[in-house]
Amino acid sequence: MALKILVTAKRVEDSESKIRVNAQGTGIVTEGLRYKLNPFDEIAIEEALRLVAKHGGEVVAVSVGSKDVHEQLRQALAMGASRAIWVNQVGPLDQLAIARCLAKIAEKEKPDLAILGKQSIDGDQGQVGPYLAEMLDWPQATFASKEDSLESQAEKSKTPALQLSTDGKEITVVREVDGGLQTIACTLPAVVTTELRLNLPRYASLPGIMKAKSKTIEEFTPATLGVDATPAITLLKVAAPPERKAGIKVPDVAALVDKLRNEAKVI
């Protein structure tokens, strides 16, 4: 029951970086920033690798962006993906254009499953997964998680959280929704997006990194895919968030209760 799984590898600023508005208010200061694989995509790749380890098959990583995204594709390959696809596009991109590119790749590759992150940590949009599912007319299971915690035995043994049915036609997904955990099954092919609690992604091993060097990265552009990548979203400006007024430290519980009662009037 070999599975072919498409995963995404978006390049984003390291979540540990200090993000600041640039002098013109048109974007962020990029000097000195470090870049990483989007954390949700790392989880997507990990889950795909676990599924393939259990059921056989291959993992194909895709990224849309400038040549810089090779770094993230190499990481996906070093983690264990077999091949990578680069959609070469310099300049602004929006989620619609990215999803259209991914849809074209999916039509070519015909995977059984596409696993994406639930959101990119730069734009905080959370759109590409459902966009892609609708464009392909596939079912979707967003916010994939699991009942076991990340410190559980199930996690330590690296079993996939996504359950493939014995006939290989359906995938069962536990979703984090408001108010609890929902379990659904989607007929393949399907789109799944990952939550943080789906798994703990592996680090690329040294042999993995060496092996990745000889793996291929196939190149497309939106034009060669037949996609109009003109963005329908324009970022006009960025600003620092409103600052909260600096607070005070109180010496003890009595002082805190007094402030909450008589100053803030919230208890």
Added chain:
Amino acid sequence: MGNVLVVVEANPDGSLRKATLNALGAAGAIVKRTGGQIHAVVVAVDARPLAQAVAPYAVSVVYTASGPSFEHGLAEGVTPAVVAAVRAAKADFVVGAATAFGRDVLPRVAGKLQAAMASEVLSIEGTGSDFTFTKPLWAGAVIGTVKLSSPIVVLSVRPTEFQAPAAGSAGEIRELQLEAPAPMRTRFLDFKQVLSTRPSLTEARVVVSGGRGTKGDFQPIEALADALGAAIGASRAVCDAGWQPNDLQVGQTGKVVAPQLYIAVGISGAIQHVAGMKGSKTIVAINKDPDAPIFTVADYGLVGDLFTLIPELTAAIEASK
């Protein structure tokens, strides 16, 4: 023209979810400038009761779609009905709350409409018919102003940022004429609801949140929450460890809350956590590290061991009741 369609959401018990009213507030800010109407769509097994519940909130028409394929609000089933309502309402804007349901369904609807979308919208800006929207970027480290240029645009809005409209006279309820639904390829299997007698995290007046500093012992936090009639929240570290249900995570990738009082206990104050609680009216931080970043967003900070301070605080609040 310039009509807005609001996608209505139900609570697990079928009642109207409050966040929908906040989305209606955002819709109000739009039609004030377009001169258009607010329409709403309810997609449910039996949509009528929910339609009646939402009709009084400045809605001109509530479209209903009822049927078994709409059970559990699965995106694959709900999307075609919402899109049919967009057409019926001649809507240029589709608005919903940035809840798990909205974050699942709205981008799929946008995909069907080939529409650009802004997620987690904080405010509606621009002048006249020139609309721009602000939204958090990089976990709210900066706020972006975006313009969407597709013919129809889709917005998921942060419920905490928009006021619910007042109820008035009820709008009209109209049943959508839908084509026979395509066979569903998504099957609902189970819902494990986190049952709690406490107020809901996103709607509570007071939230007490615990972090890794609790080492998994939430007993003191629960006692404090009991004394205050508060909801309980948590940091990601706590949910990842399985100490509290995932549903209680506050932050960039969890719930966004804006209570009157937020008490952060043993939470360091990472930007991803702060992103979910910065809008609270009053913030209290209790942490043994005087340099913890949480103190930079707190109105009142108390430095010390939570295992002595929290029981003391609980006792003080109980005593003064």
